[in-house]
Amino acid sequence: MMLTCYAVDDEPLALQTVCEFIAQTPGLTLAGKFSSALQVLRALQQAEQPVDVLFLDIQMPNLNGLELARVLASRGGAPGPRVVFTTAYSQFALESYQVEALDYLVKPFDYEDFLRAVHKAQAYYQLLRRPVPAPPPATPPAAPAGDYLYVKADYQLVRVVLDDITLIEGLDDYASIHRRSDARPLLTLTTLKALEEKLPAQRFMRVHRSYIVGLNHISSVGRGTIQIGEQSIPVSERYRAAFDAYLDRWR
Numbered sequence: 001m002m003l004t005c006y007a008v009d010d011e012p013l014a015l016q017t018v019c020e021f022i023a024q025t026p027g028l029t030l031a032g033k034f035s036s037a038l039q040v041l042r043a044l045q046q047a048e049q050p051v052d053v054l055f056l057d058i059q060m061p062n063l064n065g066l067e068l069a070r071v072l073a074s075r076g077g078a079p080g081p082r083v084v085f086t087t088a089y090s091q092f093a094l095e096s097y098q099v100e101a102l103d104y105l106v107k108p109f110d111y112e113d114f115l116r117a118v119h120k121a122q123a124y125y126q127l128l129r130r131p132v133p134a135p136p137p138a139t140p141p142a143a144p145a146g147d148y149l150y151v152k153a154d155y156q157l158v159r160v161v162l163d164d165i166t167l168i169e170g171l172d173d174y175a176s177i178h179r180r181s182d183a184r185p186l187l188t189l190t191t192l193k194a195l196e197e198k199l200p201a202q203r204f205m206r207v208h209r210s211y212i213v214g215l216n217h218i219s220s221v222g223r224g225t226i227q228i229g230e231q232s233i234p235v236s237e238r239y240r241a242a243f244d245a246y247l248d249r250w251r
Contacts, residue, residue: 001129003121004049007033008040008065009057009086014107018055018086021114027122028053036060037068044072044080051081053102053121058087066092069099073155082124084117100155100189120172127171128187149198151177151188158186162203166228168195168212178231180217207243208236221247 005028009015015033022030031051034040037060044051058065065085072080085096088107096104102124103117150157160177169176169185170192176185177195196206206212211233213226220227224235226243235243 001122001126002027002029003052003118003125004029004031005053005055006031006040006043006051006081007055008035008037008060008068009055010035010060011057014057014086018114021111022055024111025115025118028118037063037065040068041071052125054081054083055086056083058085058089058092066095066099069096069101073099082121084121100152123172124174124187127169127174127176151175151186151190151195153186153188158188160186162200163214163216165204165214166217167214167231167233168192168204170210170212205239205243205246207239208234209238215246 005022007015007018007022007030009018012035015035019030019033022028031047031049032040032043034043037056040054040056041063054068056065056068063071065083065087069083072083083096083099083101084103084105085092085101086105086107086109090106093104102120105113105117147163148159148161150159152158160179161181164179164181166178166180168178173189173191175188175190175192175195177188178185192206192210192212196204196212199212203215204212205215207226213228213233217228218226219229222232224240226233226235
């Protein structure tokens with residue numbers, strides 16, 4: 001997977017370092033380097049191809065990095081590039097979380113720190129671009145009052161009906177919620193563990209470090225696998241005993 005990047009920093013040496021890191025990292029393409037956030041806004045408006053990641057300094061004149069991230073988040077249409085902040089100041093970390101930055105690197109950071117942020121970006125886009133299996137043809141039942149949860153996706157809170165959830169797939173800090181009513185998975189900046197704690201245990205079960213399944217949507221059970229629609233989900237050894245105990249109640 002190739003990700004297109006912009007490097008943005010008003011300090012020439014810091015900008016050069018980020019550009020060199022991008023150049024030596026497989027899977028990254030440097031599409032532009034800029035010394036101000038205003039230049040980035042103009043470049044994004046004129047770009048012929050989408051930009052995936054901004055390596056973005058915070059303290060810059062006229063428009064700082066956090067302000068740029070908020071501007072990009074408020075724009076309508078397709079989601080904009082994801083942000084990795086590169087800054088000499090640690091006190092903006094909380095604000096970076098509020099604009100859903102992928103990572104927050106404090107200068108001087110080394111290549112290992114940079115590569116960790118790249119892996120987060122690659123994991124995010126791998127999950128986002130994964131082909132979606134066709135859902136089973138069905139209409140989700142109406143949900144009783146309170147039978148839903150809210151998740152944060154695309155800079156907004158999205159209401160998800162519990163009975164509509166067939167399975168949830170986790171990847172690092174993200175979760176992909178698969179629903180009967182929509183072929184597209186809902187990608188949210190939430191860990192699988194956090195979602196597991198919110199879901200009712202009598203209707204959802206963790207069967208693998210990367211999967212939670214909706215028990216009512218299981219169509220068949222094989223040797224070490226669960227079938228939901230056209231998707232086969234592995235059951236790992238860690239969760240097998242609990243899943244077998246669930247099956248024993250219905251045998």
